[in-house]
Amino acid sequence: MKNNQIAVGLTGGIGSGKSFVANLLEQEGYPVYYTDKEARRLMNESREIHDSLSALVGKDAYLPDGHLNKNRMSAFVFADKSNAERVNRIVHPVVRDDFKHWVSSHAEPLLFMECAILYESGFNDLVQRVVAVTAPDAVRLKRVTDRDQCTEEQAAARMRLQMSTEELCRRADFVIVNDGQQDVAAAINGIIKALSLP
Numbered sequence: 001m002k003n004n005q006i007a008v009g010l011t012g013g014i015g016s017g018k019s020f021v022a023n024l025l026e027q028e029g030y031p032v033y034y035t036d037k038e039a040r041r042l043m044n045e046s047r048e049i050h051d052s053l054s055a056l057v058g059k060d061a062y063l064p065d066g067h068l069n070k071n072r073m074s075a076f077v078f079a080d081k082s083n084a085e086r087v088n089r090i091v092h093p094v095v096r097d098d099f100k101h102w103v104s105s106h107a108e109p110l111l112f113m114e115c116a117i118l119y120e121s122g123f124n125d126l127v128q129r130v131v132a133v134t135a136p137d138a139v140r141l142k143r144v145t146d147r148d149q150c151t152e153e154q155a156a157a158r159m160r161l162q163m164s165t166e167e168l169c170r171r172a173d174f175v176i177v178n179d180g181q182q183d184v185a186a187a188i189n190g191i192i193k194a195l196s197l198p
Contacts, residue, residue: 006195007103007111007126011118012133013162015140015147015155017178021133022114024188031106035115035123038102039095043068052090092121099126110195119163119171131191132172134165135179 010025010032012018022032043049044067053061053068057076063069077084103111118124135143137159144155169175174194176187 004109005103005106005111006109006128007113008195009118009124009127009130010112010114010133011116011130011168011172012135012178013140013165013168014116014158015143016133016135016165017143017184018114018116018133021131021176021178021184021188022112024185025112028188028192030110030112031108032112032114033099033102035095035099035113035121038098039091040068042094042098043091046094049090049094053087056086056090088121092123096123096126099123110192116162119168124171129174129195130172131174131176132165132168133176133178134169135177137165139179 010018010022012021019034022034026032043053050062050066053073057072060072061069061076073087077087099113113123113127115121115123118127118130124130140159141152141155144150144158145152148155174191176182176184176191178184
């Protein structure tokens with residue numbers, strides 16, 4: 001990372017609308033690293049991940065065409081709570097290195113990492129500031145059920161698995177309330193100004 005660069009973590013629970021905020025930042029010209037998307041790419045492209053997952057899950061972790069066998073991986077991850085952690089121990093170090101390379105390839109002074117599990121993954125130590133995106137639970141539930149075509153019970157269960165909004169806000173440097181009422185663009189501009197101070 002260059003001396004004048006600031007990397008900012010953008011995080012929030014499921015249905016908080018952090019991807020919406022990330023898209024607004026991109027429209028303003030700020031580079032955004034989407035951790036989930038890049039992790040999926042690396043699980044297909046990285047030989048290191050390919051070999052380690054095959055050793056952990058079995059040769060059927062990948063399809064004959066070399067792409068990740070999503071059904072097999074899902075079955076493995078949900079078979080035992082510890083399995084997700086074992087997969088993360090393989091994938092996260094490669095994502096970490098990829099993010100560092102991504103940062104070094106950009107000259108912009110302000111960069112963003114969109115990551116739902118910023119603290120749980122330890123990726124918070126890759127950024128200098130953190131923005132938490134929040135919304136009331138009822139709003140988040142509706143967004144998740146509408147988007148994923150799941151029940152409220154299923155959406156609520158997924159929300160419970162994540163760090164609480166209170167804890168996220170306590171740890172973050174900035175908070176954006178994305179409830180459909182607040183002016184998110186104005187909140188982003190305020191944060192950008194604060195980050196740009198010498």
